[in-house]
Amino acid sequence: MPQSQSDTAKKPVTAGLRAKYAVPSVEKAFAVIELFASHNRGYTLSEVSRILKLPISTTSSLLYTMQNCGYLQRGDKGQFYLSMKIVIQADRVAGQLRPREIAQPELVKLTGATGLTSVLAVLDGDKLAWIEKIDGAGHIQLAAQVGKRMYMHHTSTGKAILAHLPDEKVEAIIKSAGLPPATKNTITSAPVLMKELARVRAQGYAIDDQETGIGMRGIAAPVFDHNAKLVGSVGVGGPVFEMDGNLKSLIASVKECAREVSAKLGYHESTVMETYQSA
DSSP: OOOOOOHHHHHHHHHHHHHOOOOOOHHHHHHHHHHHHHHSOOOHHHHHHHTTOHHHHHHHHHHHHHHHSSEEOTTTTSOOOOOOHHHHHHHHHHHOHHHHHHHHHHHHHHHHHHOOOEEEEETTTTEEEEEEEEOOOOOOSSSTTTTOEEEEGGGGHHHHHHSSOOOHHHHHHHHHHHHOOTTTTEEEEEEEEHHHHHHHHHOOOOEESSSSSSSEEEEEEEETTTTEEEEEEEEEEEHHHHHOOOOOHHHHHHHHHHHHHHHHOOOOOOOOHHHHOOO
């Protein structure tokens, strides 16, 4: 969507405020936490200093302060480790995260950018269920409503989920639900479906090419949480004629939405660590 002049003007102000109120010592403390969380091992004071390129005196102050606060513990050989306190706090935060609430504003953005209906889908037994839906601007809308259960292999959202499940789980779903057709394009062969799921994994998105309904198409990408556990998938759908010609940009938009939702659920790469290691 094109940005208004006022929207563009706001960005430097926001960035400037972030820089103005950033506290270097806090950034360094988070870099320490992310270092310890990135590997299941302890680090000595000198190792932390070397890896993060911080003075020994600064590193010492950080580590001992964090130990005093209960977030680090020190072993007999002088190595520091993350304590269970940080795990407990992380679990409390994770328990408060609601995928539907977190995904909703990102789906609004996705629909706003594409004009298409967007959804958040989850696995429900051996079927698929949409738990959030933002209607697009077109006259032709997706028929399924929030809460309705659908066959996994019919939809792009279902295939995006299946592609990231263990093979034995996929086989169990196929055995339980079957592979009935919805249209002439629906995959009804288990070997063909498994080959399709491998392609979905490799490219990071799934497409329903008139497999749920003739004239309708869908694009979806998987969503993960802070434990790298599959949560579900987000996707867009609409008439083929509305999606032809800009399929690449739609795929990029869907994948970006999935990345944003996953990031808000805690699944993202550290930027603080990269900042210190590349300095």
